[in-house]
Amino acid sequence: MKAANFSSPKHGSVIHITKAEAKRIENYWNNQQKKAKMIRSGEIWPDASGRHINAHGGGIMKYGDTYYWFGENKCDTTSSAMIGVQCYSSKDLMNWQNRGVALYVSDDRRSDITRGCVLERPKVIYNKVTKKFCMWFHLELKGKGYSAARYGVAVSDKPEGPYKFLYSQRANAGTYPVEFGQQELATLDTLNADNFKKWWTPTWMEAIKQGLFLKRDFGTGQMARDMTLYVDDDGKAYHIFSSEDNLTLHIAELTGDYLHHTGRYTRVAPGGQNEAPAIFKKDGTYWMITSGCTGWAPNEARMFSAPSIWGPWTQHPTPCVGPKAEITFEGQSTYILPYGKGFIFMADIWRPKHPSDARYIWLPIEFENGKPVIRWRDAWNLSELGEN
Secondary structure, X not given: OXXXXXXXXXXXXXXXXXXXXXXXXXXXXXXXXXXXXOEOOOOOOEOOOOOXXXXXXXXXEEEOOEEEEEEEOOOOOOXXXXXXXXXXXXXXXXXXXXXXXXXXXXXXXXXXXXXXXXXXXXXXXXXXXXXXXXXXXXXXXXXXXXXXXXXXXXXXXXXXXXXXXXXXXXXXXXXOOOOOOHHHHHHHHHOOHHHHOOOOOHHHHHHHHHOHHHHHOOOOOXXXXXXXXXXXXXXXXXXXXXXXXXXXXXXXEEOOOOOOEEEEEEEEOOOOOOEEEEEEEEXXXXXXXXXXOOOOOOOOOEEEEEOOOOOOOEEEOOOEEOOOHHHHHHOEEEEEEEEOOEEEEEEEEOOOOOHHHOEEEEEEEEEEOOEEEEEOOOOEOHHHHOOO
């Protein structure tokens, strides 16, 4: 069919309209474009090219006037890392441009991040002293399931990368938590793994809280799985991760260059089975939202608060309110982003049978009676949080 042939169009019909009608259509379209875009959790979120954003389990870093979203590049049929860490950029948190792969997995089979490894929950922070962008992530070595339980570190001169992989290892080998004094160490000396071969008994759980697995991994380093990074007001940075077979959270201080641990760390909620930590601070109080350990299946979010990053941490009921709040709206926490006068709770809806189709939950954090509340919204606008 030629473009000029309107006698028998293949699709639809051609109608005549007046200039006034054409102007009304044009005005309507222009007004629609001017309307503030809404965040709609759980729906497809296209980037500038129209493709669904592929940055799962990730976090956002603001550098200058630009936001950078880093996350796992998920393939269609496997949750293993076949590509690496993807990066997107935005000026307004709504419209995202694909900046490409920030950290590629390696084709070298000897590399810790060889293609097919498990590379999860990447986070990037900027070091104002070294002028470097520092990426940390949870790493499992290829072919070893989830037994490696390592963290990996990479660095770049530019926010979008490319990032150079530096190393991977377990955490804080040969050091005890800051809260372990003579009494705690004396108790630890009495714990013998041979006496606790049966898991999930009351005596086993009490031994876990006292440091049974901490002692087990003392020489080789503590396990480091689901994780996030946090930079405090004073510039000090912290690595927060699920450890001790996902039974206990650890908060570990980073060195001044943000590339290593200092050896100072604390345990949070020993034996509580927490993963997927996301942390923020408001009015001097630290808040942390986590999830339970139920594999890919969603569960009820947990919440903790503390007057210091070192604790003591107090647990509170789930902050989620609304339909499916008991399973965190079918998602799992990944990050909490300061914005305007408030904060945005970020979570992922995992789709293990089709990983690349995982969806995102972004919801504003409200405060009621001094405590965070995350209420389900079908749609909301960033202007609710004020100017950034």
